[in-house]
Amino acid sequence: MKKIVILLVTFLSISAFAQPKAKFNQKPFKNRFTPQQNATLKTKHMALHLDLNAVQQKKVFNLILDEEIKLNKIKFKRQQAFKNGIRPTKEQLFNVLNKRLDFKLNFQNRLKNILNVKQYAEFKKGTFRRMAFNRKKKAYRKYRNHHPFERVRRNRF
Numbered sequence: 001m002k003k004i005v006i007l008l009v010t011f012l013s014i015s016a017f018a019q020p021k022a023k024f025n026q027k028p029f030k031n032r033f034t035p036q037q038n039a040t041l042k043t044k045h046m047a048l049h050l051d052l053n054a055v056q057q058k059k060v061f062n063l064i065l066d067e068e069i070k071l072n073k074i075k076f077k078r079q080q081a082f083k084n085g086i087r088p089t090k091e092q093l094f095n096v097l098n099k100r101l102d103f104k105l106n107f108q109n110r111l112k113n114i115l116n117v118k119q120y121a122e123f124k125k126g127t128f129r130r131m132a133f134n135r136k137k138k139a140y141r142k143y144r145n146h147h148p149f150e151r152v153r154r155n156r157f
Contacts, residue, residue, distance in 0.1 A: 035068035049126065050119045059114045067107055 033041070043061040046052060052060060081088075088096065112120055 035065060035072055038068050039065040046123070050115065050122055052115075052119070056114055056119075060111070063107070063110055063114065067103075070103075 039061055042064050043057055046060055047057050111123070115123060
């Protein structure tokens with residue numbers, strides 16, 4: 001009887017650990033909208049935070065819509081290459097990152113022409129907050145996923 005109980009407890013504990021882990025960082029509803037819907041949502045969000053007038057909202061909507069359409073094309077090409085097993089080389093990665101930064105600079109300059117000085121300053125402040133938050137989130141994920149027996153080094157000062 002004792003052996004049966006031990007066997008039963010062993011099998012139950014093994015089966016409990018064999019279950020798949022929950023994926024906490026999955027975003028199930030991300031990118032399920034069309035570029036027009038994304039542009040509308042982003043424009044309204046900016047209108048709320050930056051107090052945009054109707055003319056500015058229309059210009060920002062057109063700007064964001066152009067950017068969303070370009071990004072969807074780039075994402076589609078990248079997904080197709082990934083499905084075909086094509087991995088980018090270092091030069092290709094450098095070119096992609098360089099294009100991404102040029103893309104952001106162009107967007108920022110075009111947005112600067114639409115917004116006034118106070119609105120643009122508020123926009124930049126929000127951008128830096130998001131960047132800092134994402135940096136903290138990335139650091140937390142890195143810390144959280146370390147091996148349990150591995151020593152984690154932290155900067156103390």
